Every structure is written in C-alpha cells, then in structure tokens.
Amino acid sequence: MANHQPTYKNRLIILSLGIVLIVTIIVSFLLGRYPIAPSELIGMILSKVFHIEPYWTETMEAVLFNIRLPRIMLACLVGCSLSTAGASYQGIFQNPMASPDILGASAGAAFGAALAILRSGSSTMITMSAFIFSLLTVAIVYIISKKAKGSKLLGLVLSGIMVSSLFSAGTSYIKLVADPTDQLPAITYWMMGSLSGAKLREVGFAVIPMALGLIPLFLLRWRINILTLGDDEARTMGINAKRLRFIVIICATLVTATSVSVSGMIGWVGLVIPHLARRLVGSNYRHLMPATMLFGAIFMLIVDNISRNLLSTEIPLGILTAFVGAPFFLYLITKKGEVH
Amino acid sequence: MSIVVKNLNFSYGNRKIIEDVSFTAEEGELLVILGPNGVGKSTLFQCILGLLPGYTGTITVNGDNARNIGIRELARRMAYIPQIHSPVFNYTVFDIVLMGTASQISEIGIPGKEHIRLAEEAIERLEIGHLRDRAYTQISGGERQLVMIARALAQKAKILVMDEPTSNLDYGNQIRILSHIKSLVKQGYTIIQSSHNPDQAFLFSDKVLALLEGRVLAYGSPKDVISGDVIKQLYSIDVEVENLHNGKVRIFLPSALVNH
Numbered sequence: 033m034a035n036h037q038p039t040y041k042n043r044l045i046i047l048s049l050g051i052v053l054i055v056t057i058i059v060s061f062l063l064g065r066y067p068i069a070p071s072e073l074i075g076m077i078l079s080k081v082f083h084i085e086p087y088w089t090e091t092m093e094a095v096l097f098n099i100r101l102p103r104i105m106l107a108c109l110v111g112c113s114l115s116t117a118g119a120s121y122q123g124i125f126q127n128p129m130a131s132p133d134i135l136g137a138s139a140g141a142a143f144g145a146a147l148a149i150l151r152s153g154s155s156t157m158i159t160m161s162a163f164i165f166s167l168l169t170v171a172i173v174y175i176i177s178k179k180a181k182g183s184k185l186l187g188l189v190l191s192g193i194m195v196s197s198l199f200s201a202g203t204s205y206i207k208l209v210a211d212p213t214d215q216l217p218a219i220t221y222w223m224m225g226s227l228s229g230a231k232l233r234e235v236g237f238a239v240i241p242m243a244l245g246l247i248p249l250f251l252l253r254w255r256i257n258i259l260t261l262g263d264d265e266a267r268t269m270g271i272n273a274k275r276l277r278f279i280v281i282i283c284a285t286l287v288t289a290t291s292v293s294v295s296g297m298i299g300w301v302g303l304v305i306p307h308l309a310r311r312l313v314g315s316n317y318r319h320l321m322p323a324t325m326l327f328g329a330i331f332m333l334i335v336d337n338i339s340r341n342l343l344s345t346e347i348p349l350g351i352l353t354a355f356v357g358a359p360f361f362l363y364l365i366t367k368k369g370e371v372h
Numbered sequence: 373m374s375i376v377v378k379n380l381n382f383s384y385g386n387r388k389i390i391e392d393v394s395f396t397a398e399e400g401e402l403l404v405i406l407g408p409n410g411v412g413k414s415t416l417f418q419c420i421l422g423l424l425p426g427y428t429g430t431i432t433v434n435g436d437n438a439r440n441i442g443i444r445e446l447a448r449r450m451a452y453i454p455q456i457h458s459p460v461f462n463y464t465v466f467d468i469v470l471m472g473t474a475s476q477i478s479e480i481g482i483p484g485k486e487h488i489r490l491a492e493e494a495i496e497r498l499e500i501g502h503l504r505d506r507a508y509t510q511i512s513g514g515e516r517q518l519v520m521i522a523r524a525l526a527q528k529a530k531i532l533v534m535d536e537p538t539s540n541l542d543y544g545n546q547i548r549i550l551s552h553i554k555s556l557v558k559q560g561y562t563i564i565q566s567s568h569n570p571d572q573a574f575l576f577s578d579k580v581l582a583l584l585e586g587r588v589l590a591y592g593s594p595k596d597v598i599s600g601d602v603i604k605q606l607y608s609i610d611v612e613v614e615n616l617h618n619g620k621v622r623i624f625l626p627s628a629l630v631n632h
Contacts, residue, residue: 257467264452265454268450269447269452270447316463
C-alpha cells in the first residue's frame with residue numbers, strides 16, 4: 033500500500049457517508065402517508081428564505097415542518113448519539129462488546145425516566161433522572177466487572193446483563209404502581225422506543241445535552257485510541273487516563289440518557305453501528321468517530337422510515353433494531369479473530 | 373538525560389515490595405535489572421514511570437524530582453516499552469507509532485504534519501518501513517517489539533524503560549532487538565531494562581542492578597555484579613563460570629546440567 037493511502041481512503045468514505053446522509057434526509061421528507069413531491073419539497077424549503085407563491089397545500093406545509101422535520105432531526109440525533117456512545121464505550125473499556133445497552137446505560141436511563149414520570153416530573157426532570165440513573169448503572173457495571181474473575185470481556189457483558197435486569201425489574205415495578213390512565217402509557221411508550229409524535233420543541237430540548245456530549249467525544253477521538261492500550265501505557269505516553277476515561281463516560285452517558293429520554297429504549301444501535309463503521313474505516317478513532325456518527329444517523333433514519341411506512345400502524349423502533357441487532361450480535365460472538 | 377533513584381521503598385499494606393533501592397543511569401548508559409520473577413522489578417518500573425505514587429524516597433529525572441513533573445512532561449522525558457502485547461482493536465503499525473506523539477499534541481488535537489513526520493522517522497530508524505500499513509496484531513512478536521521501540525522514539529523521550537524486551541522472542545530476534553538497543557545507547561539514549569538472561573546482560577550492559585526480594589543484592593559494572601556468587605543467590609542454582617573472548621563474554625554453566 034502506498035503511503036497515506038488509508039487516510040485518503042477514509043476521508044473519501046466519510047465524505048460519501050455525509051452525502052448518503054443528505055440523500056437519506058431528502059428521501060425521508062418525501063416518504064409518508066401524506067405524499068409530498070420533490071418539487072413541492074424544494075418550494076416549501078425555499079419559501080422560508082424567498083417569497084414564493086405557494087403551489088402546495090397548507091396541510092402539506094404542516095406535515096413537512098411540524099411532523100416530518102422534527103422526526104427526521106430526532107432520528108439523526110438519536111442514531112448519532114447512540115452509535116457514538118457505543119464506539120466511545122468500546123474504546124475506553126477496551127471491549128468491543130461494550131455498548132449503551134450492554135453496559136446498562138439504557139436500562140438505567142429507562143428506569144430513571146420511568147421514576148420521573150411516576151413522580152410527575154417535567155421533561156427536564158425526566159432527562160436529569162434518566163442521566164443520573166444511567167450514570168449510576170454504568171458505574172455499578174464497571175465496578176463489578178473490575179472485580180469479576182476470569183475474562184474481562186465476559187465480566188463486563190455479564191455484569192451489564194445482571195445490573196440491567198435489576199433496573200428493568202425496577203422499571204416493571206414502577207409500571208405496576210403507575211397510574212394506568214396517563215403514567216403507564218407514557219412509560220410503556222418509553223420502553224418500546226419510538227420517534228412518533230416528535231415535536232420541534234423536544235428536538236430543541238435534546239440538541240443541547242447531545243451537543244454537550246458529542247462535541248467533546250468528537251474532539252477527544254484521537255486520544256481514545258491511546259486509552260484502548262490500557263491505563264498504565266496511556267499514562268507513560270502522557271495521557272491522564274483516569275481523567276480522560278471519566279470525561280468520555282460522562283459524555284457518552286449524557287448522550288445515551290438524552291436519547292432514551294426523548295426516544296425511549298432503542299437497542300443494538302450502539303453495538304452494531306460502531307462495528308460496521310470499523311469495517312469501513314478501520315479501528316483508528318480519528319476516522320472511526322465521524323464515520324460512526326454519520327452511519328448511526330443514516331441507519332436510524334432508514335429504520336425510522338421503515339417504522340412509519342412499512343405497515344399501516346407504526347412499528348416501534350426498538351423492535352426493528354432488535355431484528356437487525358440480535359442476529360448481528362450472534363454473528364459477533366461466533367466470529368473469531370477481530371474481536372480478540 | 374539521567375535518572376537517579378535514591379532510597380526507594382514501596383509496600384502494599386504491610387508487605388514490603390521494594391526496600392531501599394538506589395541506582396543511577398546516566399545519559400548514554402544501559403542499565404540492566406536482573407532478578408528472579410516476583411522480585412519487585414515490575415513494581416520498581418511502575419514507581420519510576422510514575423504509575424505508583426505511593427513510594428518513599430526520591431526519583432530524579434534529569435535533575436527534577438519526578439513527583440513535581442507533570443504526566444505530559446514526564447512522558448516527554450521517559451518512555452515505556454512494554455512486553456509484547458496485543459491491543460483489543462486492530463491498529464496499523466503506523467497508527468501505533470503515531471500514538472507515541474500524544475504528549476506533544478494538545479488535549480483535543482489530532483496529529484499534524486510534524487507528528488506524522490516524527491512517526492515516519494521513528495519507523496525509518498528501526499527499519500520497519502515495510503510494516504507501516506500492516507495490522508499490528510498480525511505481525512510477529514519481534515516486529516511488535518520494534519514497533520514499540522519506534523513508538524518510544526516518536527515520543528521524543530530520551531530515557532527508555534523496557535520490560536524484558538527479548539522475552540518470548542526467538543534467538544535471531546533477540547539479537548536484532550539487542551543490537552537496536554545498543555545503537556540507541558550509542559546515540560545518547562538512557563536505557564533501563566529488565567532481563568532474565570545474565571549472559572546477555574554481561575555482554576552488552578554498562579551497569580547491572582541485581583534485585584533479590586526487593587533489595588539490592590549487587591549494583592555496579594557487569595564484571596563485578598554478574599559473578600557466580602550473585603547468580604547462585606539470585607536464582608538459587610549452582611553455576612560454574614567461564615570467561616571467553618578475553619573476558620568480553622562470560623557464560624554460566626548450570627552445574628545441574630553440566631556435571632552429568
């Protein structure tokens with residue numbers, strides 16, 4: 033291979049992913065039960081800047097800006113957040129099996145959200161509670177896995193499953209005692225994972241914590257490489273491993289918790305997407321991070337399009353991602369080589 | 373650059389691991405640490421590298437107390453070359469070497485032209501250009517050790533701490549690594565390395581520190597330290613000593629194997 037070819041090739045791949053994302057976004061605007069033609073889409077978007085006589089109906093405009101736009105934005109943000117969190121967890125725990133679901137971050141966030149709903153908390157409180165419990169779960173899982181004997185890889189996965197099930201049981205209990213007229217449906221909605229009913233206000237609300245998590249993760253991406261070599265080695269290379277890991281955990285958990293609090297439990301994305309991105313651009317986080325971010329957004333957008341267009345009733349996202357994720361997980365654990 | 377260790381002590385709870393260890397490695401000197409397994413060599417390395425702050429005594433790196441040197445600055449002075457390992461993720465050789473430049477890059481930065489040049493240079497110096505774009509996990513143990521040394525050079529540190537650099541290598545690769553180490557010492561690098569091979573240590577070290585149960589058993593020039601007596605005490609085996617090549621080579625013949 034010629035010098036620098038990998039970097040050049042990877043930049044090209046990331047650029048292509050960016051283009052695919054834009055195309056997917058445009059197609060997503062056109063898809064749906066209420067058809068919008070490409071010419072109408074262009075007209076409606078341009079009319080926000082220039083004065084154009086509407087050749088589309090008001091309903092069309094309402095569908096586009098109040099229903100499809102927030103939903104598309106949220107799908108991109110959630111997909112990007114969950115995948116980025118997964119890639120980050122995998123790096124700092126030196127474990128290719130780590131992801132928001134495996135580490136219990138999702139189950140913890142769901143428990144926190146359910147608890148806040150039970151206490152009739154505001155949406156800010158729901159996110160805060162989701163974040164705190166998410167962080168707590170990750171901390172517990174990490175501490176237990178460090179004490180676990182035998183394979184580190186297995187220790188983290190197993191303690192994640194155990195702690196997750198504990199929090200899931202807690203969530204089930206909350207569902208049992210929740211008010212069946214309003215609280216229970218709200219919690220159930222969280223559990224299944226869905227982007228339906230997304231409003232611009234919610235998107236605006238999710239954007240800030242997500243940006244607060246995603247931007248540092250993007251900026252620290254190259255340093256995460258060094259953490260994958262282990263704490264001691266990283267330290268002798270001039271990296272404060274404990275501090276860096278702490279920052280990465282906080283950021284990854286913040287974006288996970290925010291995702292869960294606006295879209296519910298959407299599993300597997302955080303595990304599957306980083307692995308697929310690794311296939312495309314290799315293990316170096318310098319390129320892996322942007323590729324994962326774009327890939328995650330594309331994936332979630334496509335899955336959400338299927339969710340809202342395939343059947344006459346919406347299919348919850350969590351169900352669809354499990355259809356993709358579970359077989360992929362089986363493939364990962366049976367395949368030898370790269371994981372070691 | 374030099375490193376001076378004075379009256380170093382370290383204990384885990386009540387268990388003393390390192391007791392009153394002192395030594396000096398000057399610029400352009402190769403210090404070999406000999407001793408059986410579990411004698412505290414790794415702990416000693418961890419103290420020197422700033423990974424175990426709970427020691428007493430002083431470690432001076434190029435005139436400054438190591439306790440007052442920040443992580444970044446310490447990494448610019450001293451690099452660690454671990455035993456051959458395999459990372460979880462599959463990096464290319466170039467990626468790994470480039471990571472050595474981390475202490476020269478800002479907290480949120482990525483490597484620039486200057487750092488890429490440093491990594492390229494380090495790869496050239498160890499003559500592993502042909503491995504540049506290979507996967508680190510798919511090259512041989514000897515090649516990985518060379519990559520680790522290249523990474524340390526890219527780190528621009530002048531003190532290199534090596535943990536048994538020739539363990540698990542075949543004979544040819546051992547000699548190849550040792551000759552690279554020797555030439556680095558000639559270029560002014562200060563090298564501290566642990567070893568399990570007294571014959572080798574005699575052949576190419578400038579100074580030897582023999583550690584037994586966390587204490588200094590002997591310290592000084594290889595001619596004085598690596599004697600039959602010291603070997604007997606260190607490894608609890610009887611040896612006969614032969615000097616060859618006008619005293620340049622000293623070999624130890626284990627009595628248990630020779631007198632049959």
